[in-house]
Amino acid sequence: LRHLLTLDGLPREQLVALLDRAQAFADGEAGRSLAGTAVCTLFFEPSTRTRLSFQRAMQRLGADVLNFDASTSSTSKGETALDTLKNIEAMGVRGFVVRHSVDGGVAELAAAAAPGTALVNAGDGRSAHPTQGLLDMLTLRQARGTDFSALTVLVVGDIRHSRVARSDLQALRTLGVGTIRACGPAALLPDDATLAGCEVSQDFDAALEGVDAVMMLRLQRERMAEGLVSSLDDYHRDYGLTVGRLRRAAPDAVVMHPGPMNRGVEIDSDVADGPRSLVLRQVANGVAVRMAVLEALLA
Numbered sequence: 015l016r017h018l019l020t021l022d023g024l025p026r027e028q029l030v031a032l033l034d035r036a037q038a039f040a041d042g043e044a045g046r047s048l049a050g051t052a053v054c055t056l057f058f059e060p061s062t063r064t065r066l067s068f069q070r071a072m073q074r075l076g077a078d079v080l081n082f083d084a085s086t087s088s089t090s091k092g093e094t095a096l097d098t099l100k101n102i103e104a105m106g107v108r109g110f111v112v113r114h115s116v117d118g119g120v121a122e123l124a125a126a127a128a129p130g131t132a133l134v135n136a137g138d139g140r141s142a143h144p145t146q147g148l149l150d151m152l153t154l155r156q157a158r159g160t161d162f163s164a165l166t167v168l169v170v171g172d173i174r175h176s177r178v179a180r181s182d183l184q185a186l187r188t189l190g191v192g193t194i195r196a197c198g199p200a201a202l203l204p205d206d207a208t209l210a211g212c213e214v215s216q217d218f219d220a221a222l223e224g225v226d227a228v229m230m231l232r233l234q235r236e237r238m239a240e241g242l243v244s245s246l247d248d249y250h251r252d253y254g255l256t257v258g259r260l261r262r263a264a265p266d267a268v269v270m271h272p273g274p275m276n277r278g279v280e281i282d283s284d285v286a287d288g289p290r291s292l293v294l295r296q297v298a299n300g301v302a303v304r305m306a307v308l309e310a311l312l313a
């Protein structure tokens with residue numbers, strides 16, 4: 015693996031090997047395999063979980079960590095993302111974790127990087143968020159075991175604008191989940207191949223019946239054309255996950271959300287903070303998964 019740009023097409027064995035390695039890190043394995051390697055977080059969009067958990071992963075692997083802050087950088091003087099990358103590369107940095115607002119923006123930078131440089135996509139536009147997909151699979155695996163074939167997993171909400179949903183759906187298919195359901199209002203369902211093989215519904219209550227895992231998505235108002243959602247109250251009424259609604263799922267169903275959460279919109283606080291929620295387990299697993307990815311690319 016030279017770069018990690020997407021989970022689309024990543025062979026099952028490679029995906030499972032990354033999850034196995036991440037589980038070892040989650041179980042406390044120490045590693046200093048990036049000692050002496052300079053790695054930079056290069057985020058052109060805001061982030062809390064992804065940026066800081068990558069930095070934590072770099073620290074745990076012993077890397078020299080550089081943090082690029084777009085708001086105080088020379089991009090404000092018009093410097094391009096590519097010039098930014100090439101200049102930091104010239105300082106001896108070998109690894110970049112990049113978030114970009116444009117679909118394909120990270121792949122474009124990877125294509126122009128020097129032969130010894132590795133890039134990880136930390137989210138590009140609506141396209142992909144591969145390490146989120148991996149950490150979600152690790153979290154699901156910890157909760158439900160490694161055989162996904164009997165599981166029914168429901169992905170709910172603003173799938174159209176979600177790079178998380180795209181990476182999750184790719185990984186769920188690769189790992190052979192028995193039934194994948196997708197649910198959201200028509201305006202927020204994608205019109206491309208994202209939902210291939212999924213049972214698609216606009217009725218959240220029906221879609222929840224008997225599911226083993228519910229993967230909620232953030233309503234991404236920053237990527238949305240005006241008017242796609244009539245009101246937040248209506249959205250919550252039709253697609254908000256409440257304690258009452260969750261009773262339709264299997265008795266031991268788990269709830270996931272990549273964060274940041276719009277509490278009271280797509281998920282109620284008593285679900286997000288409740289006994290079925292794996293939200294903070296996802297965040298913890300983010301460090302372990304990112305250690306496994308950085309090690310695979312750079313060690």
Ligand code: CP
Nearest residue numbers: 061062063064272273
């Ligand atoms: N889940 C996720 O990508 O969160 P951040 O935007 O805070 O990194």
